[in-house]
Amino acid sequence: MATGNLLSSVRGRPEERQDKREGRMMEIQMYNVGLGECFLLGQGDERIAVNCGTRNKKINGRDSAGIFREIGGDIRRNGCTVFLTQFDPEHVGGFLQIVREESAGIQAVCLPDLFSERWMSELLALLLLQDLSRSCFLPGKAVTLSGLMEVLLTLSCPIRLLKRGDQVGDIQVLWPQKTRLRKDLEETLGEIGIPGAVYEQDRWMWKELVQVAARMREIFMRLVALSGMEEIPRNGEHIPVELEEEVRGFRADFRKLRRNERFLGMAERFQESVELLRTFHDRTGLIFHVGEDGKENFLYTGNGWKEWAVWLEKNEDGLVPLHRKYWCISVPGHGTDECYWDFAPYAPRHFLVSNGYVAGQEAGKISGRYAGMFAVPGVIMHCTSSNWCEGNKDGICSCWDAQITSPELCSVIREEETKSQKRKEDETA
Incomplete structure (x- = not known):
């Protein structure tokens, strides 16, 4: 089977590319992080780590911290560009844990562009509102976006x-x-009712939140401009000296806002709109694929695929066409029925499904439509949990073929293999 070109930027005639790819084998490591996500995509010496998050404190009886140490060790040994596809607590929390353990192995960090335009201050304010609505009575609790900024x-x-x-x-x-993102933002603001909020104080508090988000956006943009430069003067916190004043001002303003009783009242009232905020949040995440069409294409669908699949398939802006076939697809939304999509037209060989038990979230099971009579013929399901699936009845899996990662550390999917190779837990871990 011909080899793909997952990370190489080699260009030229097809025969030239084939020669340069000789011996470079695509590999995907799918870590068992339960209901979460972590893939390591690689070819040759190049690696991309996609997210590092989980909702589970224990995964099949094993402390999740041990799994993150293993992931961090792989990042350190291989060196990785880290893709943080969206700013939810699981992904950001896992990323922060990896950074604390193995920051030396991180060669670059890639984020969805939610910062480069002025209007994105309102977008960031919505994401902050979602974070704060989760814990509006816990002012000391870390907030996803600000915590990420502090570490970056x-x-x-x-x-x-x-x-x-x-x-x-x-x-x-x-x-x-x-x-499309800007249109989504405007529609979400209208649905939530922020522009015409009943309480005048809510309108004022929203403006203050947008101002705080604008300060954060400016810090992110300056940080992006500075990042990667050699010998940047840094203070005792290892923050660039050039950004000290802006960071100090942001911290003070954000702390003051989170302690404001009127703001906490607004956050409490907007609890009714948490589902709208979650839906908007999912639409801001990264979706990507291997850009050069070949036999072993990989598609990452995130959580927003179902919302935009038809738009992406039609290539509405003419910028990036999808491939006709995908060798491997990470199914959207952890495989839940809410995010189900029929990928049969893409003739995939492998599905990646990161899922696991979370108390009180029975709707979070893997959709039975990926199994049984709806399954794509011949597809191999790589799942982190066989029990947390609607297609599993009395211990019998109804998939065409399934490779269950649990309780191993990760599944390794290589392009020339029809089945995954599994790496066992280190017995001494």
Whole structure:
């Protein structure tokens, strides 16, 4: 079987590319992080780590911290560009844990571009409102976006903001698309009722939140410009001296806002709109694929695929066409029925499904439509949990073929193999 070109930026005639790819085998490591996500995509010496998050404190009886140490060790040994596809607590929390353990192995960090335009201050304010609505009575609790910013300020590697059409090595970004994202933002603000909020104090508090988000956006943009530069003067917190004043001002303003009783009242009232905020949040995440069409194409669908699949399939802006076939697809939304999509037309050989038990979230099971009579013929399901699936009846799996990672550390999927190779837990861990 011919080898693909997952990360290489080699270009030229097809016969030249084939020669240069000789011996470079595509490999995907799918870590068992339960209901979460972590893939390591690689070819040759190049690696991309996609997210590092989980909702589970224990995964099949094993402390999740041990699994993150293993992931961090792989990042340190191989060196990785890290893709943080969206700013939810699981992904950001896992990333922060990896950074604390193995920041030296992180060669670059790539984020969805939610920062480069002025209007994105309102977008960031919505994401902050979602974070704060989760814990509006816990002012001391870490907030996802601000926690991420604080850690990125201490890193010395390049930071990139990605939008539709951008390319990192041979990974091509399909989403976010700025025009559609702005339209989504305006519609969500209208649905939530922020522009015409009943309480005048809510309108004022929203303006203050947008101002705080604008300060954060400016810090991110300056940080992106500085990132990767050699010998940047840093203070005792390892923050660039050039950004000290801005960071100090942001911290003070954000702390003051989170302690404001009127703001906490607004956050409590907007609890009714948490589902709208979650839906909007999912639409801001990265979707990408291997940019160069070949026999072993990989598609990452994130959580927003179902919302934009038809738009992406039609290539509405003419910028990035999808491939006709995909060798491997990470199914959207952890495989839940809410995010189900029929990928049969793409003739996939492998599905990646990161899922696991979370108390009180029975709707979070893997959809039975990926199994049984709806299953794509011949597809191999790589799942982190066989029990947390609607297609599993009395211990019998109804998939055509399934490779269950649990309780091993990870599944390794290689292009010339029809079944995954599994790496066992280190008995001494």
